[in-house]
Amino acid sequence: MYQSFPIAETFGIQAPPKMTVEGFADANHPKIPAKRDYVFRKEPLRDVLAFLNVPNGDGLYITGPTGAGKTSLITQVAARLNWPVHAVTCHGRLELNDLLGQFTLVxxxxxxVHGPLAQAVRDGHLLILNEIDLMDPSELAGLNDIVEGQPLVIPQNGGEVIRPHPKFRLIATGNSAGSGDRNGLYQGVLRQNLAFMDRFRILEIGYPEPELEDTVLAKTVPAMPAVIREKMIRVANEIRKLFVGGDAGAGMLSVTMSTRGLIRWASLTVAFKxxxxALEYALDRALALRAEPEERLAIHRIAADVFGQDWQST
Incomplete structure (x- = not known):
C-alpha cells in the first residue's frame, strides 16, 4: 500500500503545505534504511523526488566528490518514505549475474536465490549501485533494457521473466560522471559506455554550504562553540579545494574531509578536550594520519592559519 507524505513536514524544508510525494505505508520492512538526523538541501532533494515520482524511463546517476553525501541523500529520502533499498558497492570484478542471483544450497x-536487482525489480524497491564507475562497462550494458522498463529475464533460472514493479527505481552513484577520472583522484574509475549513460538523468552534488554544515555540527556536537565550528568548516573547505584541484589538473592532496570527517573531528576534539x-590531536585521528607526511604538514598549516591563536590553546 502507498501513502502520501507532505514534503515540508517530511523533509524539513520550505514547501507548500499541499505538496506531497508518494511512498509506502509499511514502515517495518527490513530493507528500509535507518532514519537519522539529516539536513536536506532543497535543490538535490527536488531532483530526487522528481525522479522517484516520475522516472520517465530514466535511471538517476548522482556524481560528486567523495564524502559529498551522494548515497546518504538517497537512503535518508528512502527512510522517510518507507521505501526499501538494496545497495550494492560496485567493483571491477562485479558481474551482472551477481546482481541477478545464483543457485545456493538451501x-x-x-x-x-534472487539477487538485489531481481528483488528490487520484482518488489518495487530502490536499487542503489554505488561507485558504478568502477564496474566493467560491458557488464553494465546488461542493465540497458531494465532501466527503460523492459522485463528482466534470468536465463540461469530457466528463463524466468520478472516484469518491473511500477515503484522500481535504479540509482547509481559515482565520483566521475561516466567519462573517466580526469584528475587522477580515483583509482580504478572506468569510462562508461555512452549508450548506458544516455539512459540516466544526472544529478551533481558538491560539498554542503558552510551554513548547512554549521547546522549539522550544532546538532551533532552541541558542546562545540560556534566560533570553533565556523573555523573547522573553513579548514574543511580549504582541504577540499586542495583535494579537488581545478582545470589545471589534480589537487595537491590525496585525502579530503567529508561532512562525516568534519563531524568526527569535532566529536574527537570534545572527547580529547x-x-x-585537542584540535590538532583530533584532526590527526579524524583525517591527517591517513595522509602522506608532507600532506599532513600542509593540513596542519591550513588549520594553524585559520585558527590562529586558538590552534595551540584549544
Missing amino acids: NGSMQF GAPN
Whole structure:
C-alpha cells in the first residue's frame, strides 16, 4: 500500500503545505534504511523526488566528490518514505549475474536465490549501485533494457521473466560522471559506455554550504562553540579545494574531509578536550594520519592559519 507524505513536514524544508510525494505505508520492512538526523538541501532533494515520482524511463546517476553525501541523500529520502533499498558497492570484478542471483544450497537442496536487482525489480524497491564507475562497462550494458522498463529475464533460472514493479527505481552513484577520472583522484574509475549513460538523468552534488554544515555540527556536537565550528568548516573547505584541484589538473592532496570527517573531528576534539592541543590531536585521528607526511604538514598549516591563536590553546 502507498501513502502520501507532505514534503515540508517530511523533509524539513520550505514547501507548500499541499505538496506531497508518494511512498509506502509499511514502515517495518527490513530493507528500509535507518532514519537519522539529516539536513536536506532543497535543490538535490527536488531532483530526487522528481525522479522517484516520475522516472520517465530514466535511471538517476548522482556524481560528486567523495564524502559529498551522494548515497546518504538517497537512503535518508528512502527512510522517510518507507521505501526499501538494496545497495550494492560496485567493483571491477562485479558481474551482472551477481546482481541477478545464483543457485545456493538451501536446506539440503540447490535453490535459486534472487539477487538485489531481481528483488528490487520484482518488489518495487530502490536499487542503489554505488561507485558504478568502477564496474566493467560491458557488464553494465546488461542493465540497458531494465532501466527503460523492459522485463528482466534470468536465463540461469530457466528463463524466468520478472516484469518491473511500477515503484522500481535504479540509482547509481559515482565520483566521475561516466567519462573517466580526469584528475587522477580515483583509482580504478572506468569510462562508461555512452549508450548506458544516455539512459540516466544526472544529478551533481558538491560539498554542503558552510551554513548547512554549521547546522549539522550544532546538532551533532552541541558542546562545540560556534566560533570553533565556523573555523573547522573553513579548514574543511580549504582541504577540499586542495583535494579537488581545478582545470589545471589534480589537487595537491590525496585525502579530503567529508561532512562525516568534519563531524568526527569535532566529536574527537570534545572527547580529547584535556589533551595539550585537542584540535590538532583530533584532526590527526579524524583525517591527517591517513595522509602522506608532507600532506599532513600542509593540513596542519591550513588549520594553524585559520585558527590562529586558538590552534595551540584549544
